[in-house]
Amino acid sequence: MTLPEPKIDGSMSVEKAIKQRRTVRSFRKSALTMEELSQLLYSAQGITEDGGFKRSAPSGGALYPLDVYAVVGDRGVEGLAPGVYHYEPSGHRVDLISHGDKRRELARASLHQMWMASAPLNLVITSEYARITSKYGERGIRYALIEVGHVGQNIFLQAEAMGLKAGIVGAFHDSEVIRVMGIPLRHEPLLIMPVGYGT
Numbered sequence: 717m718t719l720p721e722p723k724i725d726g727s728m729s730v731e732k733a734i735k736q737r738r739t740v741r742s743f744r745k746s747a748l749t750m751e752e753l754s755q756l757l758y759s760a761q762g763i764t765e766d767g768g769f770k771r772s773a774p775s776g777g778a779l780y781p782l783d784v785y786a787v788v789g790d791r792g793v794e795g796l797a798p799g800v801y802h803y804e805p806s807g808h809r810v811d812l813i814s815h816g817d818k819r820r821e822l823a824r825a826s827l828h829q830m831w832m833a834s835a836p837l838n839l840v841i842t843s844e845y846a847r848i849t850s851k852y853g854e855r856g857i858r859y860a861l862i863e864v865g866h867v868g869q870n871i872f873l874q875a876e877a878m879g880l881k882a883g884i885v886g887a888f889h890d891s892e893v894i895r896v897m898g899i900p901l902r903h904e905p906l907l908i909m910p911v912g913y914g915t
């Protein structure tokens with residue numbers, strides 16, 4: 717499904733978004749709009765180079781080892797069935813990977829951090845290390861880990877700028893997260909970011 721065109725302007729300064737950003741762990745039930753989902757994914761890994769392939773976050777050698785998945789809850793995003801979606805930067809689209817509301821299972825896989833399931837949307841960032849170690853060897857792993865930090869902060873600041881809040885989770889069982897989401901084994905989860913309206 718092609719996402720709405722992302723905006724390249726907004727009403728909150730980056731200074732204010734940086735000042736306000738906090739890890740938030742409780743969310744209202746309110747659904748996000750497709751526009752909000754589109755904007756969050758664009759901030760994470762959207763193609764920002766006109767006619768090119770370069771993305772919102774920097775990447776060692778522009779090799780882009782990361783993928784972003786959206787775990788959408790029941791009535792989590794208006795007009796989108798609950799499920800796990802893969803973000804495809806070229807074409808700015810999401811493709812359904814698995815059906816159903818996986819939020820509680822995802823929270824259980826994250827050491828029972830059940831607050832995660834209160835967020836209408838969880839963004840999961842994974843790394844396929846081979847895409848970058850093929851050029852940089854072991855050091856490519858470091859580069860992918862640095863890159864995911866950039867993506868996480870982009871999501872935090874974009875959420876803030878839209879009046880949303882985000883959390884960040886690194887405590888989870890990798891293999892359980894992969895199983896729950898139904899994603900390829902080579903996509904190793906690095907970060908999970910619950911997003912929604914704060915309480």
Ligand SMILES: Cc1cc2nc3c(=O)[nH]c(=O)nc-3n(C[C@H](O)[C@H](O)[C@H](O)COP(=O)(O)O)c2cc1C
Pocket residue numbers: 737738739740741829884885886887888
């Ligand atoms: C790599 C990483 C992993 C984290 N994992 C978790 C987590 O599993 N659960 C959680 O509640 N917070 C987690 N946090 C959030 C930190 O607790 C939080 O960033 C820290 O307390 C500073 O607060 P702030 O983000 O509101 O400034 C994580 C943060 C980072 C950067």
